[in-house]
Amino acid sequence: MVRAICKDVTFTDYPTLDDCAIIVYFAGCEHNCEDCQNELFQDSASMRDTYTDSDLLDVIYEKCLSNFTDKVVLSGGDPLHENNRAFVKMFCEETDLDVMIYTGYEKWQVDTLGLKGYRYLKTGKFETNNRNNDKLDSNTHFILASQNQELWDSDGNLLTKDGIYVL
Numbered sequence: 001m002v003r004a005i006c007k008d009v010t011f012t013d014y015p016t017l018d019d020c021a022i023i024v025y026f027a028g029c030e031h032n033c034e035d036c037q038n039e040l041f042q043d044s045a046s047m048r049d050t051y052t053d054s055d056l057l058d059v060i061y062e063k064c065l066s067n068f069t070d071k072v073v074l075s076g077g078d079p080l081h082e083n084n085r086a087f088v089k090m091f092c093e094e095t096d097l098d099v100m101i102y103t104g105y106e107k108w109q110v111d112t113l114g115l116k117g118y119r120y121l122k123t124g125k126f127e128t129n130n131r132n133n134d135k136l137d138s139n140t141h142f143i144l145a146s147q148n149q150e151l152w153d154s155d156g157n158l159l160t161k162d163g164i165y166v167l
């Protein structure tokens with residue numbers, strides 16, 4: 001069973017910002033980030049909603065269909081917390097949807113998990129909100145990130161070290 005909340009849409013969390021994405025918040029996280037964005041979801045017991053793997057897949061695909069999107073953001077908590085890892089690995093490997101994962105782990109730690117099939121990956125603890133970074137202008141994209149966090153594509157290319165980048 002997976003503890004998660006599958007929200008309808010987000011317009012700010014998928015890196016390309018050209019479409020809405022479905023967002024799934026997973027319960028469970030042990031990173032204790034200084035500026036935690038979702039403190040409530042650190043506790044695995046904080047969510048009442050539990051899904052079997054197949055039920056959560058059904059909900060994700062149904063919400064993608066009804067919102068005309070093929071993009072999914074996995075957030076939390078940490079989608080790669082040990083309680084959620086098996087589902088996320090299976091989902092990323094089997095789905096044809098474009099998946100973005102937010103995790104508090106560093107990239108080298110994610111690499112040890114053998115995770116495949118995601119489109120984007122944001123790594124590292126959330127320490128300092130960079131929303132006021134003076135790099136931001138009309139040519140840049142921004143995802144909620146702290147200055148230490150890194151955004152990677154599926155080929156292992158580092159797109160940004162602070163959440164602000166040009167595609």
Ligand code: SF4
Nearest residue numbers: 029033036037077104
């Ligand atoms: S990884 Fe996310 S949920 Fe976990 S402590 Fe950091 S900001 Fe909070």
